[in-house]
Amino acid sequence: MISQEMAKLGKKRSIIREIFEYGKIRKAEIGEENVFDFSIGNPSVPAPDCVNAELTKIIAETDSIKLHGYTSAQGDYITRKAIADFINKTENASLDPNLIYMTVGAAAALTICFHAITLPQDEIIVFSPYFAEYKVFIEGANAKFVVSPSDNKTLLPDYEIFKSKINANTKAVVINSPNNPSGVIYKEDVIIKLADILREKQKEYGHPIYIVSDEPYRELVYDGIKVPFLTNYYENSLVCYSFSKVLSLPGERIGYIAVNPKMSDASEMYAAICGAGRSLGFICAPSIFQKLIPNVLGQTSDISVYKENRDILYKALTEYGFRCVHPDGAFYLYIETPEPNSIAFAEKAKKYELLVVPADDFGSSGFARIAYCVTTEQIKKSLPYFKKLAIDYGLTK
Ligand code: PLP
Numbered sequence: 001m002i003s004q005e006m007a008k009l010g011k012k013r014s015i016i017r018e019i020f021e022y023g024k025i026r027k028a029e030i031g032e033e034n035v036f037d038f039s040i041g042n043p044s045v046p047a048p049d050c051v052n053a054e055l056t057k058i059i060a061e062t063d064s065i066k067l068h069g070y071t072s073a074q075g076d077y078i079t080r081k082a083i084a085d086f087i088n089k090t091e092n093a094s095l096d097p098n099l100i101y102m103t104v105g106a107a108a109a110l111t112i113c114f115h116a117i118t119l120p121q122d123e124i125i126v127f128s129p130y131f132a133e134y135k136v137f138i139e140g141a142n143a144k145f146v147v148s149p150s151d152n153k154t155l156l157p158d159y160e161i162f163k164s165k166i167n168a169n170t171k172a173v174v175i176n177s178p179n180n181p182s183g184v185i186y187k188e189d190v191i192i193k194l195a196d197i198l199r200e201k202q203k204e205y206g207h208p209i210y211i212v213s214d215e216p217y218r219e220l221v222y223d224g225i226k227v228p229f230l231t232n233y234y235e236n237s238l239v240c241y242s243f244s245k246v247l248s249l250p251g252e253r254i255g256y257i258a259v260n261p262k263m264s265d266a267s268e269m270y271a272a273i274c275g276a277g278r279s280l281g282f283i284c285a286p287s288i289f290q291k292l293i294p295n296v297l298g299q300t301s302d303i304s305v306y307k308e309n310r311d312i313l314y315k316a317l318t319e320y321g322f323r324c325v326h327p328d329g330a331f332y333l334y335i336e337t338p339e340p341n342s343i344a345f346a347e348k349a350k351k352y353e354l355l356v357v358p359a360d361d362f363g364s365s366g367f368a369r370i371a372y373c374v375t376t377e378q379i380k381k382s383l384p385y386f387k388k389l390a391i392d393y394g395l396t397k
Contacts, residue, residue, distance in 0.1 A: 014132050015361040016040060019346070023355050030353070036382040037355045037374065041180060041331065043248035044373040045301040051247060054295040058288065071290055073283040074274055075102025075256070082294030083256060090298070091229035096261045099270045101277060102285035104253035106216045106242035107133065108277075110174075113212050113238050113257060114141035115276035116269065122171035124212075127157050129334065129362035131180050131214070143171065147363050155182040155325050155334065156190055159197060166201045172210040173198065177227060178217040181362045181369035182334040183310075183327020185221060188228045195234040208236045208263075216242035216255070217330040219300050222307040225328050231260040238269075243293065245330075248301040254289040306331045309372040309379045316383045321395025331373040334359075338393040340366050348392065352385035 019039040027035045059067065080097035087095050103109040114124065114137055123144040126134050138145045148165045151158045177186035198209050213230040221227055230237045242255035259270050277283050313333055314326060324335040337345035342358035346368055349356050359367035372379060390396045
């Protein structure tokens with residue numbers, strides 16, 4: 001007998017994947033250019049030139065055994081040191097290379113953290129709307145998945161609801177800013193408020209409550225908005241970072257966990273991170289990409305394309321009568337659906353070959369996500385169809 005739970009997970013695709021697969025079939029039927037596929041957060045801008053240039057150099061200049069061999073389980077020291085130095089310089093932080101663990105992207109970073117911190121009965125809180133895989137990762141670590149709905153108008157945490165979700169079993173809270181699916185950024189005031197609430201609750205319950213900060217979109221911010229660096233605000237914090245989106249390298253699987261050195265049991269936490277990595281088999285992140293990272297820190301793919309897409313789409317859609325919080329980062333627009341059933345809305349959008357993701361996968365309802373990481377040409381071409389959809393709902397004439 002195999003694990004029925006795992007078989008169920010393997011068989012059931014997320015709504016995002018369902019729509020993405022539907023899009024592939026539709027593109028084969030009517031031509032790629034006639035389908036407006038806003039389903040998936042796959043970067044549409046190529047990796048910056050420096051990535052391939054540096055990779056070519058590394059491959060040419062590194063001894064083959066070293067290039068392709070196992071690294072230290074937690075990652076090469078040179079890479080971890082470069083990351084710590086870079087963050088300490090740019091964020092005025094105090095990261096320690098000996099508390100950084102290289103991972104295969106943010107997905108592994110999160111999974112490792114949840115396994116490292118969870119004891120039986122523990123609960124981990126996420127704010128909705130949330131990245132759908134959190135539920136899988138958290139329940140996979142045998143923790144209880146607890147949802148704290150955000151304020152529907154701002155899509156920022158509702159502090160009173162949040163406080164009511166914290167109890168003696170709360171082990172951690174996940175934050176994701178810039179946010180997938182909403183594009184919202186938690187600015188300094190939000191981080192300070194969350195940190196204050198958690199400090200108070202830690203005192204009340206007499207144990208640490210960690211913040212796990214999921215940051216694959218950290219640099220994807222527009223209009224010069226600053227994303228606060230969490231370890232500067234909250235001691236019991238773990239940062240899960242990924243190069244997937246910022247460098248357009250999602251297939252290469254490279255990221256890291258940084259344990260806040262200000263945590264009182266930081267070295268014990270790091271041991272648990274290393275242990276969870278070992279137990280899950282997530283050791284020795286891809287060697288070539290570990291060697292690349294020190295040479296490309298601070299570089300990004302051309303995010304001006306995403307900004308242009310966001311500006312065009314936000315302006316047009318709000319003119320047509322759709323409502324949406326202005327997204328300051330990531331590459332998602334989260335619109336209120338003009339009917340409460342977001343699945344029905346996404347079905348209607350398909351009539352115009354517009355593929356959007358209903359909110360149900362993100363733990364909310366009455367919204368739909370538009371991933372605008374597509375070409376600007378596709379964005380412009382899709383606008384008349386969004387307008388027709390708005391007319392169908394009586395939002396505009
Ligand atoms: N967290 C969020 C919010 C994401 O949107 C994604 C990917 O889309 C991930 C984590 C996983 O990222 P990675 O490709 O680095 O595993």
